[in-house]
Amino acid sequence: MGTLHLVKEVKTKSDSDFRAVTELNSLVSDVEKKYVKDILIQLKDTFTKLKIKYLVGEFSGGHDEGGFDSAYFADEKSEAITIPEEEKISFMKWVDMDIIYNFENAKQKKTTFYSTTTNKRINVLEELEDMLYKAGCLEEYGSFAGDFRVNGTVKLDVFTYGWEMDGNQSVEQYETVSDMGEL
Secondary structure: OOOOEEEEEEEOOOOOOHHHHHHHHHHHHHHHHHHHHHHHHHOHHHHHHHOOOEEEEEEEEEOOEEEEEEEEEEOOOOOEOOOOHHHHHHHEEEEEEEEEEEEEEOOOOEEEEEEEEEEEEEEHHHOHHHHHHHOOOOHHHOOOOOOEEEEEEEEEEOOOOOEEEEEEEEEOOOOOOOOOOOO
């Protein structure tokens, strides 16, 4: 672990203050997106060589469960690409990863955020679903809790870093009911 660097201080009203929690979530989200972008930048030449245009994830879920069912690299026509055995070594990378720490000080009514950078070795081919989560592609569904069902596909452009999602969602709707009776 490296040196801790001050990122931000937030005034709070109490422990686990909503504003501090929201700020922590935002900082972690930014760090995760940077992590994914750094991986994609490192692989740019490999993507070009193998004609990879997208990282694709197929997902489904609802009613408290869900996530990616599969993830794969695809060409410009969104057709899956099989990575040749001799090229798989190209997907082993050392990646810098920032870690955010937060320290709550109830007495001074503030939360302080620090970051440190660590370097880890990853096999990108085993991290595809995690990369899509970290990119924020399914953020709107959170833990898939709620009265809905959803399925679809996410395509992350490995060169522009933009993503798009297409899919279907059904939402259960409730209607007001009333009744009367007499014995």
